[in-house]
Amino acid sequence: MSRLASLYQEMILSHNRSPQNFGDLDPHTHHSHGVNPVCGDDFHLYLFVEDNRVSKVSFKGQGCAISKASASILTETVLGKSIQEIIPIKDAFLKLISDTASTEEKAQLGKLKIFEGVKEFPVRVKCAALIWRALEDAISQQHGQISTE
Amino acid sequence: MSELTLRQEFPIFNAHPEIAYLDSAASTQKPRMVIDRIQGFYESEYATINRGLYELGYHATNNVAKTRDAVRHFIGAKDSKEIIFTSGTTAAINLVANSLSQGLLKPGQEILISQMEHHANIVPLQRACDQYQLRLKICPITSNGELDMDAFKALLGPQTGIVALTHISNVLGCITPIKTICHLAHEQGAYVLIDGAQAVAHVPVNVQEIDCDFYCFSSHKLYGPSGVGVLYGKANLLEAMPVYQSGGDMIETVSFEKTTYADLPNKFEAGTPPIAQIVGLGAAIEFVSQIGFDAIQAHDEAIQSYAYERLSQLKGIQIFGPTSNKSSLHSFVLKDAHPHDIATILDQSKVCIRAGHHCAQPLMSHYEVAAMARASYSVYNTSNDIDQLISALSQVIEVFQ
Numbered sequence: 001m002s003r004l005a006s007l008y009q010e011m012i013l014s015h016n017r018s019p020q021n022f023g024d025l026d027p028h029t030h031h032s033h034g035v036n037p038v039c040g041d042d043f044h045l046y047l048f049v050e051d052n053r054v055s056k057v058s059f060k061g062q063g064c065a066i067s068k069a070s071a072s073i074l075t076e077t078v079l080g081k082s083i084q085e086i087i088p089i090k091d092a093f094l095k096l097i098s099d100t101a102s103t104e105e106k107a108q109l110g111k112l113k114i115f116e117g118v119k120e121f122p123v124r125v126k127c128a129a130l131i132w133r134a135l136e137d138a139i140s141q142q143h144g145q146i147s148t149e
Numbered sequence: 150m151s152e153l154t155l156r157q158e159f160p161i162f163n164a165h166p167e168i169a170y171l172d173s174a175a176s177t178q179k180p181r182m183v184i185d186r187i188q189g190f191y192e193s194e195y196a197t198i199n200r201g202l203y204e205l206g207y208h209a210t211n212n213v214a215k216t217r218d219a220v221r222h223f224i225g226a227k228d229s230k231e232i233i234f235t236s237g238t239t240a241a242i243n244l245v246a247n248s249l250s251q252g253l254l255k256p257g258q259e260i261l262i263s264q265m266e267h268h269a270n271i272v273p274l275q276r277a278c279d280q281y282q283l284r285l286k287i288c289p290i291t292s293n294g295e296l297d298m299d300a301f302k303a304l305l306g307p308q309t310g311i312v313a314l315t316h317i318s319n320v321l322g323c324i325t326p327i328k329t330i331c332h333l334a335h336e337q338g339a340y341v342l343i344d345g346a347q348a349v350a351h352v353p354v355n356v357q358e359i360d361c362d363f364y365c366f367s368s369h370k371l372y373g374p375s376g377v378g379v380l381y382g383k384a385n386l387l388e389a390m391p392v393y394q395s396g397g398d399m400i401e402t403v404s405f406e407k408t409t410y411a412d413l414p415n416k417f418e419a420g421t422p423p424i425a426q427i428v429g430l431g432a433a434i435e436f437v438s439q440i441g442f443d444a445i446q447a448h449d450e451a452i453q454s455y456a457y458e459r460l461s462q463l464k465g466i467q468i469f470g471p472t473s474n475k476s477s478l479h480s481f482v483l484k485d486a487h488p489h490d491i492a493t494i495l496d497q498s499k500v501c502i503r504a505g506h507h508c509a510q511p512l513m514s515h516y517e518v519a520a521m522a523r524a525s526y527s528v529y530n531t532s533n534d535i536d537q538l539i540s541a542l543s544q545v546i547e548v549f550q
Binding site for chain 2: 017121123
């Protein structure tokens with residue numbers, strides 16, 4: 001597979017075209033706003049956590065195909081999981097795209113592994129990471145805003 | 150065919166023959182003539198300037214003085230003391246925004262800019278407004294992507310202290326009628342600052358004919374090195390303005406009781422200047438002068454119209470800015486493909502473009518887009534580069550269809 005084809009895999013393109021869990025979530029228990037000031041990617045992530053599980057999740061905003069697909073797949077991944085289950089996945093994903101993940105860490109990522117191609121494109125790592133940084137911020141109860149710069 | 154054949158003059162294309170470099174509005178590549186001049190200067194002529202205690206220093210000082218005069222001639226200024234070397238356009242605008250506002254404006258006066266300015270021609274003026282109790286006014290642009298002259302006339306008045314406008318927009322490519330602007334502004338007693346960063350490599354500039362009060366540009370967009378730029382200012386204004394940065398080289402005498410300042414241009418050149426870069430800028434001006442603006446403009450027109458013809462046929466493209474009276478660039482978006490995805494895919498085909506907000510976020514907001522892709526053209530581009538761009542863009546459309 002060419003570097004380009006490994007970056008823009010069909011699943012990524014399809015989530016870009018038809019993002020899952022896209023829109024507002026009201027009420028929500030957790031929220032963060034992620035901004036990549038250099039390229040203008042700008043997403044809000046909302047979680048509704050009850051009994052320590054994510055029972056509802058959504059995101060809204062705009063950005064490139066990589067950042068949008070990453071957000072869409074994040075929402076599918078965290079739905080129904082506990083915060084304790086989410087944290088190691090988030091950590092493994094951030095390592096995957098910066099090419100520092102171990103085999104064990106990769107093993108727990110499931111379909112998120114399709115983002116591995118991003119590591120070949122250093123300037124795009126931030127695009128894939130943005131929503132996961134927002135997740136990190138939201139579950140740390142900061143309820144704030146994060147920036148990739 | 151009016152296309153120039155200067156690609157071989159740029160060593161970067163020997164190192165990367167496959168590259169179509171279409172990001173010259175951000176920074177131009179450097180011709181051998183400039184690279185050789187800088188290398189030669191460091192190898193056999195370098196010393197610091199304005200001391201003259203030994204021959205090497207005397208010659209280096211002369212080289213800088215010669216470049217100052219070359220700049221004066223290049224932009225048609227009356228006197229070389231009106232040419233201030235800065236670190237670039239941004240520094241030049243900061244100098245004027247601060248010193249002019251502080252010295253020659255009164256609280257309550259207005260600074261008039263436009264919707265399409267680069268952040269460098271917004272933020273320093275915004276800060277000057279905060280600092281000196283001035284008010285920032287924004288002139289809109291037309292639906293065609295040009296300065297709205299009716300709105301400009303309506304916004305301009307005796308309350309206007311500074312008009313600060315881009316000569317050529319780095320996003321829209323439109324050419325501002327700066328001579329008319331200066332005439333209208335002067336009727337109201339306002340000073341005019343022109344951001345010429347995008348203009349100097351593409352159109353001939355004569356500041357006396359334009360009658361602007363200040364004009365600035367960067368060397369690195371004019372085939373010269375980065376780290377040096379020019380502020381032109383009318384001598385009587387520069388003389389009346391208070392000093393900006395202070396330190397060595399800009400003084401006449403210093404004592405702990407009282408310091409007196411040097412005359413122009415040194416008054417505004419605190420600290421050791423970028424000496425080799427100034428000399429490199431001199432070589433860049435020589436390079437441009439040897440080609441001549443008639444040939445440059447014919448080349449620009451040939452490349453730009455060919456690019457527009459090809460780009461406008463692409464499925465789902467929206468091109469911003471006017472189609473005529475426009476400089477060498479096209480900013481665009483494609484339906485369904487984000488500009489950063491476009492840039493990444495183009496990079497795989499060795500096509501270098503810019504994608505993002507182009508340091509013009511208020512203009513992005515005006516068009517309700519987060520980002521645009523931009524292809525910009527220069528003397529070394531050929532129609533082959535445009536073909537390479539179009540073929541890579543077709544690939545983008547294929548991926549995102």
